[in-house]
Amino acid sequence: MPHISHTAEIMPESAIRKLTPYADQAVADGIKVYHLNIGAPDIKSPDSAMKAVRDFQFDHLPYSNSAGTYALRRAIAEQYYKPIGIEFELDEMLITVAGSEALTMVFQAACDPGDEVLVLEPFYCNYNTFSLMNRVELVTVHTDIRNAFKLPSIEEFEKALTPRTKAVLLCNPANPTGTLYTKADMLAIGELCRKHDLFLISDEAYREFCYTDEPYFSAMQIPDLQENVILVDSASKRYNLCGARIGCIISHNKDVIKLINKLAQARLCPPVLGQVATYGALSAGADYFEKVRAEYIARRDITISMLNEIPGVYSPCPQGAFYTVAQLPVPDAEDFCKWMLTDFRDRGETVMITPAAPFYKTPDTGLDQVRIAYVIEQPELRRALELLAKGLKKYPHARA
Amino acid sequence: MPHISHTAEIMPESAIRKLTPYADQAVADGIKVYHLNIGAPDIKSPDSAMKAVRDFQFDHLPYSNSAGTYALRRAIAEQYYKPIGIEFELDEMLITVAGSEALTMVFQAACDPGDEVLVLEPFYCNYNTFSLMNRVELVTVHTDIRNAFKLPSIEEFEKALTPRTKAVLLCNPANPTGTLYTKADMLAIGELCRKHDLFLISDEAYREFCYTDEPYFSAMQIPDLQENVILVDSASKRYNLCGARIGCIISHNKDVIKLINKLAQARLCPPVLGQVATYGALSAGADYFEKVRAEYIARRDITISMLNEIPGVYSPCPQGAFYTVAQLPVPDAEDFCKWMLTDFRDRGETVMITPAAPFYKTPDTGLDQVRIAYVIEQPELRRALELLAKGLKKYPHARA
Numbered sequence: 001m002p003h004i005s006h007t008a009e010i011m012p013e014s015a016i017r018k019l020t021p022y023a024d025q026a027v028a029d030g031i032k033v034y035h036l037n038i039g040a041p042d043i044k045s046p047d048s049a050m051k052a053v054r055d056f057q058f059d060h061l062p063y064s065n066s067a068g069t070y071a072l073r074r075a076i077a078e079q080y081y082k083p084i085g086i087e088f089e090l091d092e093m094l095i096t097v098a099g100s101e102a103l104t105m106v107f108q109a110a111c112d113p114g115d116e117v118l119v120l121e122p123f124y125c126n127y128n129t130f131s132l133m134n135r136v137e138l139v140t141v142h143t144d145i146r147n148a149f150k151l152p153s154i155e156e157f158e159k160a161l162t163p164r165t166k167a168v169l170l171c172n173p174a175n176p177t178g179t180l181y182t183k184a185d186m187l188a189i190g191e192l193c194r195k196h197d198l199f200l201i202s203d204e205a206y207r208e209f210c211y212t213d214e215p216y217f218s219a220m221q222i223p224d225l226q227e228n229v230i231l232v233d234s235a236s237k238r239y240n241l242c243g244a245r246i247g248c249i250i251s252h253n254k255d256v257i258k259l260i261n262k263l264a265q266a267r268l269c270p271p272v273l274g275q276v277a278t279y280g281a282l283s284a285g286a287d288y289f290e291k292v293r294a295e296y297i298a299r300r301d302i303t304i305s306m307l308n309e310i311p312g313v314y315s316p317c318p319q320g321a322f323y324t325v326a327q328l329p330v331p332d333a334e335d336f337c338k339w340m341l342t343d344f345r346d347r348g349e350t351v352m353i354t355p356a357a358p359f360y361k362t363p364d365t366g367l368d369q370v371r372i373a374y375v376i377e378q379p380e381l382r383r384a385l386e387l388l389a390k391g392l393k394k395y396p397h398a399r400a
Numbered sequence: 401m402p403h404i405s406h407t408a409e410i411m412p413e414s415a416i417r418k419l420t421p422y423a424d425q426a427v428a429d430g431i432k433v434y435h436l437n438i439g440a441p442d443i444k445s446p447d448s449a450m451k452a453v454r455d456f457q458f459d460h461l462p463y464s465n466s467a468g469t470y471a472l473r474r475a476i477a478e479q480y481y482k483p484i485g486i487e488f489e490l491d492e493m494l495i496t497v498a499g500s501e502a503l504t505m506v507f508q509a510a511c512d513p514g515d516e517v518l519v520l521e522p523f524y525c526n527y528n529t530f531s532l533m534n535r536v537e538l539v540t541v542h543t544d545i546r547n548a549f550k551l552p553s554i555e556e557f558e559k560a561l562t563p564r565t566k567a568v569l570l571c572n573p574a575n576p577t578g579t580l581y582t583k584a585d586m587l588a589i590g591e592l593c594r595k596h597d598l599f600l601i602s603d604e605a606y607r608e609f610c611y612t613d614e615p616y617f618s619a620m621q622i623p624d625l626q627e628n629v630i631l632v633d634s635a636s637k638r639y640n641l642c643g644a645r646i647g648c649i650i651s652h653n654k655d656v657i658k659l660i661n662k663l664a665q666a667r668l669c670p671p672v673l674g675q676v677a678t679y680g681a682l683s684a685g686a687d688y689f690e691k692v693r694a695e696y697i698a699r700r701d702i703t704i705s706m707l708n709e710i711p712g713v714y715s716p717c718p719q720g721a722f723y724t725v726a727q728l729p730v731p732d733a734e735d736f737c738k739w740m741l742t743d744f745r746d747r748g749e750t751v752m753i754t755p756a757a758p759f760y761k762t763p764d765t766g767l768d769q770v771r772i773a774y775v776i777e778q779p780e781l782r783r784a785l786e787l788l789a790k791g792l793k794k795y796p797h798a799r800a
Binding site for chain 2: 001002003004005006007008011012013014017040041042043044045049050053054056057058059060061062063064066097098100101104108109110111112113115126129130133135166167193197198199227228240241242243244245253255256258259262263265266267268269270271272273274276277
């Protein structure tokens with residue numbers, strides 16, 4: 001019998017999907033499960049996305065350009081980025097199979113096996129999977145829930161540097177913490193990258209989900225850093241087109257773009273129908289984002305106030321994305337999340353949330369924390385948080 | 401300025417797309433270019449594919465299951481594979497982002513960096529790119545145009561084995577040669593894999609394009625090899641849905657499936673709209689494939705007879721896929737292919753074909769060979785091959 005690769009040993013299960021079988025069982029038992037566990041919102045996509053797909057005529061479906069259709073690239077550049085002050089040539093952008101493929105390609109461009117990437121902890125857990133696939137080491141810089149997961153001092157980054165450090169990877173606003181890094185933060189990180197010749201990989205998939213009055217400051221806007229910045233973006237959350245699998249990579253660095261073009265050619269092209277849907281979505285105006293933003297601010301406010309009213313629970317107030325990380329009065333949040341699915345019921349209902357420990361790489365960190373995605377409608381959200389409060393009251397291992 | 405990874409140095413340009421700028425220039429100059437260079441056929445997809453997309457109602461587009469929708473997996477298993485005698489459990493199959501992603505995932509499951517995979521040469525050139533990305537070494541076993549690229553003796557494979565050999569990768573029918581491996585061939589390869597504990601990675605994307613009267617014999621049908629076989633398949637060519645980006649991996653090996661599930665979860669899901677199109681395509685009956693097959697046989701017959709009528713040209717008669725590799729009376733086929741685009745014109749027309757050398761890994765091999773994809777309508781195909789004949793007559797470096 002042939003032996004599987006060592007990747008099987010080092011690759012973790014998806015932290016986010018690990019509890020799914022328990023949720024499935026609960027549903028099979030007739031229980032209603034409120035899902036605060038994954039970033040799969042219920043918000044409507046722009047109508048123009050559906051219309052574009054419905055109107056798309058084809059009698060067969062050929063490959064598009066490996067870098068994506070010209071029409072989509074031009075529309076993204078001119079209709080989306082230009083109005084927010086980010087400009088680039090069309091050949092400095094490639095359409096990817098969502099942010100996931102973009103991240104894999106960027107790891108391959110920035111790093112050889114054994115190289116290191118600095119990342120703020122807690123971080124989107126698939127960063128870890130993508131780095132393991134490419135034998136790249138993530139080196140973490142800790143952020144603290146009691147300091148609202150704010151950017152640590154640049155000295156903390158510098159302490160983590162080694163000769164193999166090739167890049168800083170930042171998600172802004174951040175999944176899972178909802179932290180929004182300010183212009184001052186971005187300039188400081190830019191200075192670090194310039195000083196130490198590091199790539200700055202900026203994952204801006206949640207750019208339209210910012211809840212302060214400050215204008216969003218993209219890594220692409222850091223002065224004199226154009227050789228260092230690689231932007232990773234996605235249509236998934238922006239237009240709630242997660243299933244379209246469309247994202248992009250943008251960089252002014254010609255070597256990076258040249259290599260990523262080769263990787264893109266090898267896999268032939270990004271999904272054509274997803275490109276059609278995204279092209280359609282782009283005609284949505286600023287009012288689309290405004291409505292979505294207002295809805296998320298309302299949901300966030302409900303989430304944070306209800307969480308902090310529960311005895312022993314603490315959550316900082318996130319300024320972006322649609323997640324928050326909360327500290328619970330339990331010794332082992334994973335056990336609690338599982339217990340909620342297997343044991344807790346209130347009028348035939350329960351709630352699914354995600355333990356936060358898998359978003360940390362440092363062992364035994366974040367064990368009492370959970371990630372909550374506020375992606376359901378307000379009345380449902382209130383009920384889900386009420387269920388969480390009731391669950392914590394009944395949970396046999398609760399500290400409070 | 402940060403340094404790009406060494407991947408930039410080792411990753412070749414796409415051999416198939418390298419001449420594209422010259423073709424673009426010819427078109428810009430008003431020249432009509434016949435494309436025999438890429439496997440992008442003009443055949444219609446089943447109407448049911450388009451209908452499924454047009455009828456698909458969504459107000460947002462969530463992720464599907466990482467392994468693909470249950471509906472699509474069941475339809476593929478029951479409507480496509482079961483009738484051709486290939487059976488498996490639904491959890492032994494995962495939907496992938498076409499054959500491209502499937503191959504990358506399978507390399508990661510079968511190999512660690514530095515491991516080796518045996519492949520018949522010439523081979524689909526992106527096997528090389530995928531192996532380089534994963535730091536896997538392709539070790540070639542030579543096949544000869546004068547022997548119609550038939551399977552060499554198993555001793556040739558055994559000579560190429562080292563302690564790091566983990567798998568045999570076979571494309572059946574083969575791109576670029578059109579070779580169809582027989583049941584006896586497959587049983588012999590199966591025996592080799594069993595004896596040496598190798599995975600057999602079987603790329604069967606062209607399974608429906610077979611032009612003999614023998615029934616197709618899949619690697620999945622080799623007796624007692626279920627722990628070794630990993631099937632890679634694709635909807636791209638079968639239904640001419642290249643742009644849908646839908647393929648799959650099937651294996652009875654639980655460890656392989658478990659690892660690939662983890663890789664699949666990391667990238668969240670395959671394209672949802674492509675899954676919808678493919679689900680629709682599956683209701684096409686056997687008559688769809690029969691019509692397509694008849695058309696390709698006619699095209700193949702035109703191609704092979706016209707090629708072999710050109711002085712100094714030799715092409716074996718392929719039994720599958722829609723490619724053939726031909727030997728031309730030129731010292732450097734790449735130069736000839738480029739010259740056809742830049743210098744040769746006949747009534748304002750020329751033809752684009754692909755040099756075959758990039759399909760060989762062994763240096764200085766196949767330099768006088770080209771790959772021809774017979775993917776255009778018969779009258780156009782005749783004219784394109786006439787242009788090739790005329791070009792060879794005029795080409796200043798022709799040997800004939």
